[in-house]
Amino acid sequence: MRILAIDTALGQCAAAILDVASETTIAAEAIAMERGHAEALLPLLDRVMARVDGGFHSLDRVAVTIGPGSFTGLRIGISAARAVALAIGIPAVGVTTLSALMAPLMEDGPKRLTVAAIDARGGRVFVQAIGPSGRLIIQPCVMTIRDVVRNLGSGSVALVGPGATMIAAEARAVGIDAVLHDDLVLPDLAWVARIGAAAEPDEALAKPYYLAAPDARPQDGARLARL
Secondary structure, three states: OOEEEOOOOOOOOEEEEEEOOOOOEEEEEEEOOOOOHHHHHHHHHHHHOOOOOOOOOOOOEEEEEEEOOOHHHHHHHHHHHHOOOOHOOOOOEEOHHHHHHHHHHHOOOOOOOOEEEEEEEEOOEEEEOOOOOOOEEEEEEEHHHHHHHHOOOOOOEEEEOHHHHHHHHHHHHOOOOOOEEEOOOOOHHHHHHHHHHHOOOOOOEOOOOOOOOOOOOOOHOOOOOOO
């Protein structure tokens, strides 16, 4: 199965083509950015696909990170994934950002409690935690950093994601052995593709997975009266 993986959920605009059977990355490109995904993604996709024999029509599936993450970034990546899938008649599947961040530590089963965290601002994080047995300890949600630490127990904890540093500092302050994987702060597109390959298209929908409402809301005084 040949999969196009797309990630615009956090601090990068990235795409890769993976041959899942051989676990070979055929082509890939990533640009570090916090804003500007809308202008960067389509040219980036064109460059990546130009290095693939058969182009878009050689694809079997599209996998895209669906959140939590940047509201604008998510919609751009998901829209592009849906458009590609619709144009060539293949499934588009969604992969949660938290799952993609944790995946490298899940391959052989988690050795310790594993936590993925993304900064949700205001002292909060989007978080998910899985125990050594594979049991879900914290289901995907928004929590304060202090509440996350209260749920970690007293054993060793592996932390991934762009919000992991904040949790590590708080956890270490109360004596928890927090192992910070600072190389796992953005989704690995190879893992996005692998998770996407295993997903059921009818269940893993390519639609935003926000976990929280947008911070920005229209001001009442700026709304136009309806006629």
